[in-house]
Amino acid sequence: MTPDLIYGLTGMAVFGIGLVGALCAQDRLRRVLALKLCSVGAAFVLVVGAWREPPGAPDPVPHALVITGIVVMVSATAVALALIRRLQTLEAEDDA
């Protein structure tokens, strides 16, 4: 039982949970959240892949990739949320 194994499987599970949410959730906000969970799951895989048995130093490249991925994801999330806000307003205007 090493951390990479434990957290690797955690990552898979989180990815899977996010996938279920992304496909099944009805609420728009929840779907965004589910996608964010998927991205955390994917990040787990890379971080686990970078891990080396101490005292070995971890591989820095996947770390850089994950940081990039986090920024990319927050950008995408911001756009999705802006769309949700706009859509809600438009629907409200239509109903009013």
Added chain:
Amino acid sequence: MTDPLVIFDLLLALGIVALAIASLSVRDRFAMIVLFIVFGLFSALAWVRLSAPDVALAEAAIGTGVTGALLLKTLHHLRFVESRTAITEAACAPVPLGVLLANAAFCGLITLGLAVAFLGAPSAGPGFDALVAEAMPASGVDHPVTGVLLNFRAYDTLMEVVVLLAAVIAVWQIERGLSDAPAPAMGEVWQGFARLVLPAIVVIGTYLLWVGAEAPGGAFQGGAVLAAVGLLLLLTRAYVPRPEHRGIARGAFVLGTGTFALVALMVAGGGRVAFEYPLDHAKTLILLIEGMVTISIAVTLAALFHGREPVALPKGGRDDT
């Protein structure tokens, strides 16, 4: 012989999975976001365990902090619109249970397949360790992750800042002319607190940026922390974006991308290719890029939080810290 750390790892992993499930299944949307934030912090903790402090920092600051703030703001907006028009949330018909189960089974299969594939993969397989170690002396920085981000794979990082730029343009585009839901604001007490905390955060952010060259930290984490300053300014109404600030804001958005790209291009020539910083100036150039990118990231994240482009209306706009 059970290592107590293994027990900790197992508990943390279980907690992460439980939080993920809980945040998706809890009914109340506010609780959902709170659970998600806790989930993000737990994940960051896990990554610290996996000796990835940079990633943990970025996830805590951006992946959880900024994302959480964005989600809360959106929830605030949705509730405001719902309250005004009396639409009940989630008016759509619930998904049939069969579909849900089929989807879940499908995703479960995929996950299972991935898990099997993961177990079959070589653990601690070949990586870039040796290559990075060999190239570090020529990178101009001491911290390997910073070296990768701003030198070895600087192109990726540039494009990542471009993604951020695209996001803010898209958000301005999407929210243009949107009638203004009142921005979430803080109470009096919190305002006072925020004014106290602000200078501290600025210091921390700058520090993170500075140490990025040698220790965990760097432009993105620093930018995120500085963005928190912007968020606080917006929330406390200490700063209200005005239309005439748009020009500055646009400049601040593109500052990082522009500097980064220009430097990348200018160093080319005399046998060097783009992104190949001359060794003597590498550290200076990288710091210059980091500084500019940090400003852009901070301003952009704050703008993403604020949303609307400030137009002729008195409200709307963004921060230009």
Added chain:
Amino acid sequence: MMDAPLLPLFILLTSLLASPILFALPERAAGLRTSINLSMAALKVALVGWLSLKVAQGVIYDLRFEMLPGLEFKLQADPLAILFIALSAVLWLITTVYSVGYLEHGPHRARFFGFFSLCVAATVGIAMSGNLFTFLLFYELLTLATYPLVIHRGDAAALRAGRIYLIYTLAGGLVLLLGTLGLWVLAGTTDFTPGGVLADVAAETPLAAQLLFIVLIGALGVKAALFPFHAWLPIAMVAPAPVSALLHAVAVVKAGAFGIMRVVYEVFGIETAQELGLTAPLAVLAGITIIYGSLKAITQDDIKKRLAYSTVSQVSYITLGVALASPIAAVGALAHLIHQGLMKITMFMAAGNLAEGLGAKRVSQMDSVGRIMPGTMLAFTLAALAMIGLPPLAGFVSKWYLAQGGLDAGQDWVIALLLGSSLLNAIYFLPMLHRAWFRDAASDKAGAPGRPRIGWMLAAPPVTTAVLVLVAGGLANAPFSPLEWTRFIVAIEYQE
């Protein structure tokens, strides 16, 4: 004389380039449009004349352009091509004159003449295609260019007819694509070569070769209106008269018949086709179509529909002549390609004049029209008699050679078939002539104007083509007559 290796290309371009210019001209620029139309058509006739002279002198034209690795766009001007180009060039000129008169005040003339030009370009391209691939390109272009002409009137009936036309011809085109691909994969070439390119394949895998034959002939049979793929032709009659004239005499059905010739003679080779045992069934199919078309024609009251079924029948003479696999029958088939075109275009233009001048669209309305429009009806009569096969008119010449060919090939039933067909032709044409010349108009027609108002541009073309029918038959043995040229071609195809 000057040497011009690009001559075939120029001939193609006279109409291909005219087309976009005609599209771009504003609707009101009628004078300019007419002059472009006529000068291009005249230029084409001149160029074709020059080309035929050169080819007769033995000059070989062969233009190639690589489109895909190994696969060429290839134009050639062999005698068979010349035969078809000459027909289309001359008839295009005449039909252009007729169309200008016919559509003088109608809408969408820019569009009409644009597609009209494109249609002729496609026909010329089909004629000069040096391989099946190039043939396919022009064959599809022909479909696309004729569709807007068929639905030119833009009403519900026209659109319905257009849809059926499109379904038949594009499906046929798709099957032709499949056949071309099959040929390319099987033989490694799609070139038209006298004697064929499939002898080896037929020896090795006769089944594949037989399938290919069926696919190709089936695809071409759609345009050639071979039974049971003929249904579109009578429906497409809603098109304006000049379009029908062109479709029946030159462009569409002829493209199909011409394609069958190319495939039988120059893809399979007549010997290989015979060895595969496929020519005899084809001949029988052609025979069925001949009789079927004639029988259907008898029952039609609509003049153009009657003519259309007559086309179904007459075009299959060409297929029959090819399928009999006898050089003499081949002469008849090739001559009929020309003769049928001259005869049918005359009749359609005359029918158009009746509709235009008198509003007569049905056989029952033809009473005494001969006295009102003698020129038009004389032309019609001449063409009808030629169709029936009265010597020395053009139709007789082709039937004569076909019959001889039938005997030569040992297929005696062909004689009976031709006699029967002629009888049926007489049954559906003679009553029309009888009405036109010998029956008095019903009294309620008294109010109709005595002299129809049709201009010379409508009156002259059918008379001209009728004269050509007479000449082609009467002077069949003169040098440069269609028949003489035909003998020249057959000598090549049968490699004598």
Added chain:
Amino acid sequence: MTLDLDMMMMAIFLPLFGAIAAFILPRAAALVGLVTLALTTGAVIALGLEVRQSGAVVLPLGGWGAPLGIDLRADGLSVAMLALTSAVGFLVSIAALDALKGADQARERQYFWPLWLLLLTGINGVYLSTDIFNLYVMIEVIALAAVGLTVLSATRAAVQAGLEYMYASILGALLFLMGVGFIYLQIGRLDFTGLMGAEPTAALIAAVALMFVGLALKTALFPLHLWLPAAHANATAPASALLSGLVVKAALYIVLRLAQYMPFPSETLLTLVGLMGAGAVIWGGIQALRAERLKLLVAWSTVAQIGLIFVAFARAGEVGLTESWKAAALLILAHGIAKAAMFLAAGRIKDEIGHDVIRDLDRAPVRPTLAQFTFALAAISLIGLPPSLGFIGKWSLMEGALVAGYWHWVAVTMLGTLLSVAYFSRVLSAFLRFDRIRTPVAEHQGWALADAAPLTLALTAIGLGLMAAPILRFIEIGYPFGAAL
């Protein structure tokens, strides 16, 4: 100091700087956009000449070289895709000048240019990249800019469609990222060269499958196409043209590349891909037959055509994969040009007539003749009638399938062709029908500048068929991948 202007860098950085300039100078955005497009096209031409002369070129960014650094690489296929992008992009930009000229469109105009130039940055970046993580970042650049363009009109339908598109895009990118993670786990490298020699283990197959599903989602391959029709149908015309003509091609291109460097692990998987394509051809065709609005019909035809490209990809099985990508590439080029022309023409028709309900097109008292003609020409290429590039692509597809004896793919192609004839003729016959309108029909004669761009595109789509042999020779430059490294 002499600046070393590498054309690959220019192809990516020019649009990037253009986007920045267009964003901070909103009033001059259109001018900046056009100049940028012109310069980028120039850079692509220069790059093309370089590639034709000396084969594939490689630029190790930062001087590190793969696998540590990121290499840019241009070979024939990359340049062909770049050329497609800049040519179509340039003409769509010209059309956009006209389409967005309304007084009430000031803000659309202002945002169109920076978003479109960022999109161009991303697309060009994809075509030059050789690193799978970099590709992930690039497809995200594309996704955000594309979503921004989708919702440019800010109607409810457009925003709804844009949101669905965003979900699909994020999910597709994350599946791709997961695949990248697995590839890193397995071989510890992220560059194409590293992929080439890799053993096809179970984990690697899982990784490739994930990446493929992600890309299929992005390119809207049946049955993952659900987001596409609404998104492409509800965007404004120039945006639809860019989305349908260019954006979906980026993901398709990545599929082609992956297949070039990592032979598909099994025949079964390849057949599955072909079956998904066949499903798209049929389902897209049926939906296009049922569509009520013109732009929706065109959008469904994109679904069908993308399916056809995947059929081309699978046409000759694993053995034929080294040739199949060429047929797919030809179809990609053909579809990119023709579909852009068709969307622009559809937009023009909608503008002129005031609606795009197919049933009532023939009731309109106005007939934008030139736009209708353009639509018809584009349809010819999309149906695959000679001599268009679409025809050549279809010919290559069927030829390969016939040689391999895969009759079913031939049958699918023929069925798809018939379906496309059927649904396009619904529109074309409405153009040519005149008896349902009593008032005299006004036909636009003469030339409107707005029609020039789509007409040029449509004519190019048809004319390029004659250039197929040189195009094929060109896209083979630098293949196989390893040759120039």
